[in-house]
Amino acid sequence: MENYEDELQKLTNAGAVFIGEYSTEPVGDYFCGTNHILPTCGTARFSSGMSVNEFMRGYSVIKYPENALKENADYITLLAEAEGMRAHALAVKVRNN
Numbered sequence: 001m002e003n004y005e006d007e008l009q010k011l012t013n014a015g016a017v018f019i020g021e022y023s024t025e026p027v028g029d030y031f032c033g034t035n036h037i038l039p040t041c042g043t044a045r046f047s048s049g050m051s052v053n054e055f056m057r058g059y060s061v062i063k064y065p066e067n068a069l070k071e072n073a074d075y076i077t078l079l080a081e082a083e084g085m086r087a088h089a090l091a092v093k094v095r096n097n
Contacts, residue, residue, distance in 0.1 A: 013042070
């Protein structure tokens, strides 16, 4: 393919794209940093190839201000109660006095 840059812009879902006759799949699978664990059966629409991130863990840090909790308490409580999470709802209610 001569104008592969133009064609790459048209892609919406792909696990990996191998460009040129020397970019063989074994190069991608074993040597250049990607790997051969790629999304199949259309799952590239919502998933990427496996990476080092699969072996790392992370966490969220939440520092929600009092005024924001008071402003949104009713919404948070409504969601918690809709899920049947009464203790979650209570955790907000006791702080919203």
